[in-house]
Amino acid sequence: MNQKNGANRWKRFEDWDARPLRLDKFAAEDPENGFAAFHGAADPKPTLGLVGNRITAMDGVQEEDFDMIDAFIANYHIDPVIAKEAMAIPSEQLARMLVDMNVPRTQLTRLARGLTPAKLAETVAQLNAMEIAFAYSKMRARQSPGNQAHVTNAKDDPLQLAADAAIAVALGFDEIETTMRVARNSWSNALACCVGSTVGRAGTLFQCSSEEAEELEIGMAGFTSYAETISVYGTESAFIDGDDTPWSKGWLTAAYASRGIKMRCTSGAAAELLMGFHESKSMLYLEARCLCLQRGMGSQGTQNGGIDGAPLASTVPGGVREIMAENLIAVWLDLECASGNDARHSESDMRVAAKVLPYLIGGSDLICSGFGSILKYDNSFNPSSFNGEEIEEFLVLQRDFEADGGLTAVEDARSLDLRRRAIDALAFVLKDLQLAEATEDMKRSVAVASGSNDTESFAPREVALISDKINQNGVTVIDVIRSLYRGEFYAEAENLLFLVKLRVSGDYLQTSSVVRDGHVISAINDPNNYTGPGTGHRLTEARRKELAAIRDVLDRDEVLRAEAASKVTEAKSIRYQTMGPAIIGKNVKEIVVGVSPGFGSKIFRTLAGHRLSDVLAALKTGIEHGHGSMRLVRLWHTADTSFLGLSAARLSGSGLGIGLQSKGTAVIHQKNRLPHNNLELFSNAPITTLKHYEKLGFNSTVYAGGDLPDPIIVPTKGEALGARFHARVALTYAIETAMTKDDASPEDLEITFLEVR
């Protein structure tokens, strides 16, 4: 036994070790220590004590022992009038109602107002992943799905923020969120994204995630229109450790509304576990508490579904199902749900795509909270499930499933115009308000940059100074509107005025509000009315076409255009001459090569890109190397490889023939064999080299001599050749099959190579 074969481990494990998946760390279920998705060691059974309208006990805790969270939920979430009826319904029955399309959403949201956290958790825990996804789709508040983007960069460069904000708007995001690498840059980030998001379309909501007091101040100055960093936790200790209480967060919730700023709270599985205060309770139960708390506080919505804890939640068995389940509780509680799919929970692209799918096909108020519209390294929140790198994957998933994920492709040329417009607008405002001056070189480098590694723009110190000045000078959105107007950025000025006027009516303070086509839509005027097929959110034909319109889509004209270009070069290298009907040859050394109807007349290159003249030359070389002679025949009755080969063999004096399709698929055949029982087949035309064709020619002569050669193996690296080529194959092949005539006889072809070989 040699050393190589002496290993005591199956080598497949080495292959598996090398995959990105193995960078993920998985954790054992350990309910005592908080590592449990659904069934915590200390999860209570659902109970509710009611004396009149007073809640005397909840989920196994007596009123006098309520912690702050229990107390807040009892006071503000539980509606005692409904509670008696709702708590009496067995959780099995509630679970069935959630997935029953005949039970309307509003009936269930009403009952939720009387359910305790443990009851909500016990109910959704009974659903499998598909049932949760279905129930989520039925229960989410607004009918039209949407999405949210992160717009940040590693340098906090305002020019890039403006350009990337404009792109996020063009992609169709309803909301964009920024944050900073350096806390004091918040005002600069806010101004930059605010200006960038006015380019192209009005109404994209914007938030700047920063320290609570400052975030509200930035909102007051009019730069931002929403906030979502009001975090809540499911245990009292975690809450206090987070330096807040339900009442302080409740106060902030009212504060944002009082300033006309949309807000949602944030919570997600495993936050308490990360903070070390899990009380041996399951992720789902703690999250149910968070969500009841949020509804009680009067938040219109929640950013929920693991969020920063998603990577940790996903380490335990059922963790991803738990994330879905907590999102379901959120919408059952009638909250807007910005459903996570945010912090990347895995290094495996497959795990990421699998996780987002239910939200993409079922819809969500904001499928990602947020989607990194910038490159991974520029994402100051840490990489998202989807990032700038993967935007096109998301667009294609939308197209595949005909599911509206909120995004629309942006054309190449338009994207550069938008970026430049945003950069020019911001540069003008910075100069006009005496904050900074951007040079033409800076602007150009940012306009074309994919990420901040490519830019030569503001230095970090300059950004901090810009930010300080905005704050110290008391710049407000009114100053920015006036400045845009002075700079003749009229559309942008109007778009910004439109956005800040929204806060006067407060229409976007209602549940699940976003702005579409200049109108606020929300759960009030666009309620999810799903009650079965044909109801709820459906794609319009116009939107379906938008989703289909990704770049580089092949059609028949495109194939013919490409072939027309090849025709010119082929005309210089080979001449085909039709010699009349082909008859059975006498020469026992001849190998007949039977080509398809469009070979060299409509189609000129194989899928591997070889000129057909080169393929014929290679075959000829191989055949002659085996002391045979090549005769070329065009077959008109078929374009199928096997029949091309068999018909060629039947015409061949040696009984051996080669069938060759224009796209490069080739076969060695012998007369008297069954059509699909060939001698050798090159089925993977895209990876077949000229050398392979030459060997094929040679082998046919060996068969003709009655011997058995080494069959030629075309090595594959496992490329998904179908994905790469089948659209072109089908289009090309259809061109050829359209040329076939049932009774047409084969014709001899004479070829002349016009190049020195």
Added chain:
Amino acid sequence: MPNNSMTASDYPIAEKWPEDVKGSRGKPLPALTMEAVIDGSVTIEDLRITSCALVNQAQIASSVGRHALAKNLKRAAEMTRLSQEQVMEIYELLRPGRADSKESILQVSKKLREEQQAILLAEFLEEAASFYEMRGLFRKRY
């Protein structure tokens, strides 16, 4: 403006009742034009939501069963009367360990109730004070 409480059919109020939606200095939505922004007659104050708009939104939320949201919007309506500094001071006071006794919160709630007619906010603070006491939050945290 409808005579009764607003409902979902009055929504969005910016589109259904534009003349009745006013900024904090009384200018209705249609007056908030670009010209007015440019000539300086519209300021950031005109873009502030009023307690009236928040009450209307609360009514709309209630009409579709969102009572908790409605309550928050009513608290927010009262809060429009508070300065930014006061809003942030009270927020700070409500954070764990900031207030040293129940009384320090109750003093603030008294002012809210008596001087600013912010009844709901006062009740909210009073309730917080009693639970903070029960849960021992009036201790200094370092």
